[in-house]
Amino acid sequence: xxxxPAIDLIDGHCVRLHQGKFNKVTHYELGPVELAKKYQxxxxxxxxxxxxxxxxxxxxxxxxxxxxxxxxxxxxVQLGGGIRSLDDIVKWLDIGVFQTISGSYAIVNIGRLxxxxxxxxxxxxxxxxxxxxxxxxxxxxxxxxxxxSGQSLFQLLKxxxxxGFQDFLITDISKDGTLSGPNMNLYRQCVEFSESLKFIASGxxxxxxxxxxxxxxxLYSAVTGKALLDKKIKTQEVKQFLQEE
Numbered sequence: 001x002x003x004x005p006a007i008d009l010i011d012g013h014c015v016r017l018h019q020g021k022f023n024k025v026t027h028y029e030l031g032p033v034e035l036a037k038k039y040q041x042x043x044x045x046x047x048x049x050x051x052x053x054x055x056x057x058x059x060x061x062x063x064x065x066x067x068x069x070x071x072x073x074x075x076x077v078q079l080g081g082g083i084r085s086l087d088d089i090v091k092w093l094d095i096g097v098f099q100t101i102s103g104s105y106a107i108v109n110i111g112r113l114x115x116x117x118x119x120x121x122x123x124x125x126x127x128x129x130x131x132x133x134x135x136x137x138x139x140x141x142x143x144x145x146x147x148x149s150g151q152s153l154f155q156l157l158k159x160x161x162x163x164g165f166q167d168f169l170i171t172d173i174s175k176d177g178t179l180s181g182p183n184m185n186l187y188r189q190c191v192e193f194s195e196s197l198k199f200i201a202s203g204x205x206x207x208x209x210x211x212x213x214x215x216x217x218x219l220y221s222a223v224t225g226k227a228l229l230d231k232k233i234k235t236q237e238v239k240q241f242l243q244e245e
Contacts, residue, residue: 001215003241004078004200005039006048006225007032007069009062015052016226018177026177028229032065036073042235043242046098047075048202048223054082055144070096080128080169086116093124101169103128104142107149107156113163126167126200127160129153131186132174138186145173154193167198169223175204177226182210184217191218208237215241 008015010025014032018024030038036047049069053061070077079092080101089100102117106127109116117125130145131138131153138153149156157168170190172183182204190199198220205211205224211233214222227233 001211001219001241002046002221003044003211003238004046004048004221004223005044005228006050006202006223007035008050008052008225009065009081010052011061012065014229016177016229017052024177026226033068033072036069036075040073040075043239045076045242046221047073047077048225049077049079049081051079051081052144055080066097067095078126080126086118086120089117089120089125093120099124099126099167101126101128103130106160107140107142107151110156110159113160122164122166125165126169127165128169128171129156130171130173132172138172141173154189157190157193157197161194161197166196167200167220169200169202171202172204176202178204179206179226179230179232180204181206182214182222184213187214187217187219206232208233211238211241 009032014028014030014035016026039047049066051062066079076098078099078101079097083089083100083102084105092100102125130141132141140149140151140153140156141147142149172186175183182201187199187201195218201214201219201222205222205227211222224233
């Protein structure tokens, strides 16, 4: 399993939100470009970037910073946030993003996926499925976690799998930015649903023991932002989780 550091951006600055709430923001002094270079020097090969301005408003205030990270860090960047058209996807892939993350756009176009991702290699797309529990069901949220799709996680997973998608970012919104530990039961259910899909865990990671448990479940990779920034996970601890396949 690979561990992937995360950088969340608002107005070109590194931040973390608590449970995705824009009124609960933690700001970090280190700039995003410097932080990306630090992660590259540690030995990470991948980087997860979320353009929070894009997730909220559908328009990016962080394009120049993201381009600089791509050009100077040498990291394989997976980018999400406000990517809501095929033109957006193609633009970022052309700029040098390794994989684009599609949540709202993919779900809104669930009935016409072949057209929605026309001429784009599906291996370059990560489908983001962000959930909140309603009556015990993991329901998928969209548009910066502000709207419900009205569909459950496993309903959507089946549709995307049947259409050839393999990479899925699964986030329990209630865990995001809390350092309370991931929803291990959720990820067990995902692996039980399909061992062939590449599931990326996101939300709540708090320690190396969490990383080890996710690996034991069979997760493909895990994203961590706050735990690294707050030094709950030390960079010297992560060496065994930096390898490429």
